[in-house]
Amino acid sequence: MTPQETFVTRLRRHRERNGISLAEIAAETRIKWELLAQFEQGDLRAWPRGVYARAWVRAYSSAIGFDPIDTVDEFCRLFPNGDRRAGPTIGEIAAIVASPSEYRDEVLPEGDRRQNPGARVNVLRPPTLRDRVGRVVQAARNVRVVPVRLVRTLLRTTRMF
Numbered sequence: 001m002t003p004q005e006t007f008v009t010r011l012r013r014h015r016e017r018n019g020i021s022l023a024e025i026a027a028e029t030r031i032k033w034e035l036l037a038q039f040e041q042g043d044l045r046a047w048p049r050g051v052y053a054r055a056w057v058r059a060y061s062s063a064i065g066f067d068p069i070d071t072v073d074e075f076c077r078l079f080p081n082g083d084r085r086a087g088p089t090i091g092e093i094a095a096i097v098a099s100p101s102e103y104r105d106e107v108l109p110e111g112d113r114r115q116n117p118g119a120r121v122n123v124l125r126p127p128t129l130r131d132r133v134g135r136v137v138q139a140a141r142n143v144r145v146v147p148v149r150l151v152r153t154l155l156r157t158t159r160m161f
Contacts, residue, residue, distance in 0.1 A: 004042055004078045011071070012040040015064040029059040036060065044081050053081040 001009070015025070022040075026033035035046060039060070047053055054072050061071035075081075094100060 007074060007078050008040055008042045011061070011064065011066065014066060015040075018065060020064055025060060025063045028063050029056070031056055031059065044079060047081050049081050053079075 015022075022033040022036045025031070025036055035056075038044070038046060039056075044053070047056070054076065057075045058068040058072050061068045
């Protein structure tokens with residue numbers, strides 16, 4: 001039995017042991033039960049790739065009571081549909097529009113970025129004073145002025161004053 005078959009068999013057995021039907025999972029996750037059945041058979045030809053595949057596996061594992069983070073990590077290691085690198089997807093898009101892609105993945109294909117503690121991928125910079133002031137100004141623009149007459153009417157009807 002391949003690691004992929006072992007993975008989906010373990011998930012299916014756990015689901016069956018807990019008495020959860022594919023129809024229940026389909027209703028909860030809004031994924032067609034046919035696609036879930038194909039997943040349990042290891043057939044992912046009709047499944048999406050990348051972030052959508054990982055979201056579906058996360059929803060499925062949550063529905064059957066498995067840890068979604070560990071399940072998604074294992075899915076990404078075993079199946080190309082869960083590949084976290086964007087390079088193949090962007091390459092396919094570039095081929096559709098007949099344009100060469102200059103995109104390069106920040107994660108090396110042979111390694112896992114979590115194994116490299118010095119890697120800084122997609123790290124947000126701390127907000128600057130300019131960012132904070134901008135948010136305050138934007139919030140102030142969204143404040144609506146309420147006429148004083150309306151406030152007085154509201155206060156009278158609530159009988160606070």
